[in-house]
Amino acid sequence: MTGRSQGAVHLMLGAAASRVKSPYGFRLCPECVKVQLQLYGECFWQRDWYLPGLTVCHRHGSLTLLPQRFRIHRHQFWPLQPDQLCNISVSQPEHVLLSLADLGAKLLQVGPALSPTFAQWTEFYRELAADFGFKRGQHIHHDEIHHHISALFSQAILESLNLKAVIRSDTCWLKGIFRKHRKAFSYLEHGIIWHALLPNWYPSDILNCVRAMKIGPHCYKHEVSPDVSNHLSASEPFTDKRQTWSILVERFGVKSARESIRGGGACYAWLYRHDRKWLLDFNNQHKCPKLKSRCKVDWHRRDLKAVKG
Ligand SMILES: [Zn+2]
Numbered sequence: 001m002t003g004r005s006q007g008a009v010h011l012m013l014g015a016a017a018s019r020v021k022s023p024y025g026f027r028l029c030p031e032c033v034k035v036q037l038q039l040y041g042e043c044f045w046q047r048d049w050y051l052p053g054l055t056v057c058h059r060h061g062s063l064t065l066l067p068q069r070f071r072i073h074r075h076q077f078w079p080l081q082p083d084q085l086c087n088i089s090v091s092q093p094e095h096v097l098l099s100l101a102d103l104g105a106k107l108l109q110v111g112p113a114l115s116p117t118f119a120q121w122t123e124f125y126r127e128l129a130a131d132f133g134f135k136r137g138q139h140i141h142h143d144e145i146h147h148h149i150s151a152l153f154s155q156a157i158l159e160s161l162n163l164k165a166v167i168r169s170d171t172c173w174l175k176g177i178f179r180k181h182r183k184a185f186s187y188l189e190h191g192i193i194w195h196a197l198l199p200n201w202y203p204s205d206i207l208n209c210v211r212a213m214k215i216g217p218h219c220y221k222h223e224v225s226p227d228v229s230n231h232l233s234a235s236e237p238f239t240d241k242r243q244t245w246s247i248l249v250e251r252f253g254v255k256s257a258r259e260s261i262r263g264g265g266a267c268y269a270w271l272y273r274h275d276r277k278w279l280l281d282f283n284n285q286h287k288c289p290k291l292k293s294r295c296k297v298d299w300h301r302r303d304l305k306a307v308k309g
Pocket residue numbers: 029030031032033057058059060061
């Protein structure tokens with residue numbers, strides 16, 4: 001960041017032009033402050049109160065915005081004073097906002113590492129769309145992705161985050177993120193999709209997965225070589241996880257198995273990370289109920305025609 005941005009790091013990150021605005025002014029979570037006082041005997045500004053676009057503490061609820069503005073004296077030190085806490089009550093925001101804040105807080109814990117390239121991000125989201133049945137051939141069905149996301153994130157919530165998804169518009173961020181990446185997306189844009197499609201994943205695991213994407217003519221290939229994969233497949237956790245996933249899929253189908261409360265999401269996540277080739281092959285063999293039923297109807301009609309003819 002310091003080397004390549006030549007001092008314009010916010011410009012390079014896309015923060016300046018982002019729909020998601022950086023926080024302006026002071027904010028605090030009164031419950032966190034109580035914990036700070038108990039643990040350390042003093043209080044301080046906590047960095048996970050300053051996630052761009054969110055005014056939520058992932059542990060306790062809504063943050064309190066203070067009237068002070070720091071732009072007048074940018075370099076002045078403003079300590080957090082316990083007396084700033086009087087008469088503050090915490091309200092409970094929507095559950096999905098807490099989940100996004102939780103993702104953001106976990107993202108802050110990720111250690112320094114090489115960023116994935118735009119090509120790797122492009123490939124990651126293409127694979128994700130394909131794996132969830134949103135990509136047929138080369139075509140990505142953005143309306144289906146939008147429908148899936150909307151089940152968790154209402155338009156009102158997306159609007160409050162300044163991330164309303166207008167799928168008819170060519171500049172819609174939700175469309176853009178599943179297309180070729182040419183610019184950085186906000187952590188919130190990524191987070192909305194991760195929370196909806198990969199709910200049990202840690203950001204560090206997702207970043208590792210994206211970094212492992214190999215870009216080439218036949219794009220996605222898992223980092224683990226076939227030899228290693230065969231060797232690993234013989235071990236116990238692989239057999240257990242494959243068995244669990246098979247039972248869930250037989251029972252609920254690929255899509256619903258992932259959302260199953262019987263640990264479907266976690267099992268899917270584990271296999272996605274460690275045994276992805278098997279998972280994708282297995283899912284491919286067990287998906288497309290829509291296609292099958294469509295074929296059935298067509299065959300039936302053809303039969304009827306034949307009978308009539
Ligand atoms: Zn808090």
